[in-house]
Amino acid sequence: MPIALFALTLSAFAIGTTEFVIVGLVPTIAQDLGVSLPSAGLLVSLYALGVAIGAPVLTALTGRWQRKNVLITIMALFVIGNLLAWMAPGYNSLIAARILTGLAHGVFFSIGSTIATSLVSKDKEASAIAIMFTGLTVALVTGVPLGTWIGQSFGWRATFMVVAALGLIALIGSALLVPKNLKQAPPARISQQLKVLTQPRLLLVYAMTAVGYGGTFTAFTFLAPILEEVSGFESGAIGLIMLVYGVSVAVGNIWGGRMADRLGPIKALYIIFTALALILLAFTFTAVHPVAAVLTILVWGAFAFGNVPGLQVYVVQLAEKYTPEAVDVASGLNIAAFNVGIALGSVLGGVIIQSMSLMDTAWIGALIVLLALVLTRLSGSLDKRNQAQIA
Numbered sequence: 001m002p003i004a005l006f007a008l009t010l011s012a013f014a015i016g017t018t019e020f021v022i023v024g025l026v027p028t029i030a031q032d033l034g035v036s037l038p039s040a041g042l043l044v045s046l047y048a049l050g051v052a053i054g055a056p057v058l059t060a061l062t063g064r065w066q067r068k069n070v071l072i073t074i075m076a077l078f079v080i081g082n083l084l085a086w087m088a089p090g091y092n093s094l095i096a097a098r099i100l101t102g103l104a105h106g107v108f109f110s111i112g113s114t115i116a117t118s119l120v121s122k123d124k125e126a127s128a129i130a131i132m133f134t135g136l137t138v139a140l141v142t143g144v145p146l147g148t149w150i151g152q153s154f155g156w157r158a159t160f161m162v163v164a165a166l167g168l169i170a171l172i173g174s175a176l177l178v179p180k181n182l183k184q185a186p187p188a189r190i191s192q193q194l195k196v197l198t199q200p201r202l203l204l205v206y207a208m209t210a211v212g213y214g215g216t217f218t219a220f221t222f223l224a225p226i227l228e229e230v231s232g233f234e235s236g237a238i239g240l241i242m243l244v245y246g247v248s249v250a251v252g253n254i255w256g257g258r259m260a261d262r263l264g265p266i267k268a269l270y271i272i273f274t275a276l277a278l279i280l281l282a283f284t285f286t287a288v289h290p291v292a293a294v295l296t297i298l299v300w301g302a303f304a305f306g307n308v309p310g311l312q313v314y315v316v317q318l319a320e321k322y323t324p325e326a327v328d329v330a331s332g333l334n335i336a337a338f339n340v341g342i343a344l345g346s347v348l349g350g351v352i353i354q355s356m357s358l359m360d361t362a363w364i365g366a367l368i369v370l371l372a373l374v375l376t377r378l379s380g381s382l383d384k385r386n387q388a389q390i391a
Helices: 003-034 039-063 068-088 091-117 124-152 156-177 190-197 199-222 224-230 235-263 264-288 290-304 307-322 324-355 360-390
Strands: none
Touching: 003 039, 003 091, 003 124, 003 224, 003 235, 039 091, 039 324, 068 091, 068 156, 068 324, 091 124, 091 307, 091 324, 124 156, 124 235, 124 290, 190 199, 190 324, 199 224, 199 264, 199 307, 199 324, 199 360, 224 235, 235 290, 235 307, 264 290, 264 307, 264 360, 307 324, 324 360
């Protein structure tokens, strides 16, 4: 594998860290900036909104640029966004920095797979993509807990400074190692992109993605204050618990992919959404017991991200059937749907905290995931009806 792939992997690591590390720092930032927990939670929501906008819109606007130029530009934007977060004098400037960083994130994962496959021969494309996405997985296992520890030990600003430094190393690596003349497909026409957005079957999958993720992030956004105020953990223990969660996510992602391959994406999603709803409901009761809370979080991580491979495979399968000329666009919009779900879920969690209590986020999140299960069953029924008509 070419060494340029590892520059992409480091970029994915830095980007994955900056997205999810904020979850462990919500109470710290809220206290330091003198804002409420729901306001601090908006740092998760608005970042995700930046990703959702950046993925389809900025990728389309830069469609005719050389891929290397796009990569260098967005990594520079990423570094600037994290430096602005490090220097942010107040809450509003931190929000602006997070949105800017989210825009860079969205474009990176839209073009990253294309660049990775351009670096290798046809028979190694899947392995190249897997290596790049390893950076995201490793970020959840090591970057997020380490960033949480740094933020709680040296102040939350230090976390953004460290991530900016990682982004700068990745930028330099990309500038030196990634070749200029990468092969790239012609950009999808606007009409092709609009066709994806007007295809009911694809819109249904995007709704499954957004609702399924939204239910998780209704509670996950406020996991740190739940662990401190309800479970009774010291703030210093949050990083270690995030490590437990990250390991579980890494295992669950692989396991979810194998389940989707073996059973098909719809059956796999039935199982995962059902289990996820039950786990969120259980967390409502186990959060008050420290050991039970950690064990629940361990299981939660496996199912929370185990749905990602199934949802991505499913949207590609449907796009190949209904919009074969815009499969990449359809796949990219599903990444946007994940982040729309994160944004809406974290905003809803903030509303619940203001009007109800911290622990109400868990059982309400479970109800939202059940809605994703209903949508999945509807999509599965439509698949069966379509197969019967063909037969």
